[in-house]
Amino acid sequence: xxxxxxxxxxxxxxxxxxxxxxxxxxxxxxxxxxxxxxxxxxxxxxxxxxxxxxxxxxxxxxxxxxxxxxxxxxxxxxxxxxxxxxxxxxxxxxxxxxxxxxxxxxxxxx
Amino acid sequence: xxxxxxxxxxxxxxxxxxxxxxxxxxxxxxxxxxxxxxxxxxxxxxxxxxxxxxxxxxxxxxxxxxxxxxxxxxxxxxxxxxxxxxxxxxxxxxxxxxxxxxxxxxxxxxxxxxxxxxxxxxxxxxxxxxxxxxxxxxxx
Numbered sequence: 120x121x122x123x124x125x126x127x128x129x130x131x132x133x134x135x136x137x138x139x140x141x142x143x144x145x146x147x148x149x150x151x152x153x154x155x156x157x158x159x160x161x162x163x164x165x166x167x168x169x170x171x172x173x174x175x176x177x178x179x180x181x182x183x184x185x186x187x188x189x190x191x192x193x194x195x196x197x198x199x200x201x202x203x204x205x206x207x208x209x210x211x212x213x214x215x216x217x218x219x220x221x222x223x224x225x226x227x228x229x
Numbered sequence: 230x231x232x233x234x235x236x237x238x239x240x241x242x243x244x245x246x247x248x249x250x251x252x253x254x255x256x257x258x259x260x261x262x263x264x265x266x267x268x269x270x271x272x273x274x275x276x277x278x279x280x281x282x283x284x285x286x287x288x289x290x291x292x293x294x295x296x297x298x299x300x301x302x303x304x305x306x307x308x309x310x311x312x313x314x315x316x317x318x319x320x321x322x323x324x325x326x327x328x329x330x331x332x333x334x335x336x337x338x339x340x341x342x343x344x345x346x347x348x349x350x351x352x353x354x355x356x357x358x359x360x361x362x363x364x365x366x367x368x369x
Contacts (some may be wrong), residue, residue: 150334151337151339152332152333152334152335153270153278153334153335153337153339153340154278154337154339155334156278156339156343157339157343157347161270163265169333169334171246171333172246172247172248173245173246173248173281173333173334173335174266174334176248176249176250176252176277177277179249179253180252180253180256180268180273180274180277181270181273182272185264190369196253201269208276209283
C-alpha cells in the first residue's frame, strides 16, 4: 500500500504529510523506543503512544515512513518541523494503538 | 594510501531531546558513501543506543567514527561514573536509568545488548569514577 492511502483514512489527522507516494512495507506497533530502534521495519508505518522528539529520531534512524500517534497523543511544533525536513509523515488519531493498526491493515494489507 | 575517513562528535549531556543527532549525521554520511543499507542500519542502531547511554548516564562525551575499507569503527568515550558490573549491565532488562528517562521510552535495559547484537565486535573499558570507553566495529 502507499502512504497516501493511510493519509486518506478519516480517523487520522495529518500533522506532517511526508512522501504520499512512498510504498509502505509493514505496520509496526511499539511504545518502547529501545525495542523500536532495533525492530522497526524500513518503510514501515509505526503506531505508538510515545510522542516525543526521540520518537522522531528513532523513526529517522530506522527509515520509518510514517508515525501514527494514537490515543490523542501529539508532538510539539519543533519536532513536527523536523519531521517535515526529514520527509517523515506524522498522523494523529484518538483511536487506541490496536484499533488504528487494524484500520491500516484493513485498508492496505488484508 | 590511507583512505580511512574519520568523523568526530561531542555529545551534550544535558540535552536529551537532541540525543540521536550524531547518529543521524553518521547515517547520512554513510549513505552518501554508498554503503550497504544493512551495514548502515547496524551502525545507526548501535551508535544511537550508545549516544543515548552517554546522555542518560555519563553527562555526554565524545564519539569518533572511522570508516575503512573493511569496517566501521565507533569509539564512544565518556567521563561518567563507570560501570560497576559489566556482565550485569549486558543483561537484557537490567537498567539503572532514572524514572523520567523511562517515561520517555528508554531505560528498558536494552541499550548495551542492542549494541552487542548489532555489531561484529564490541569492547567495554570502564573505570569507576573515571569513565567508560566502548569500541564497536561493524564489518563492511
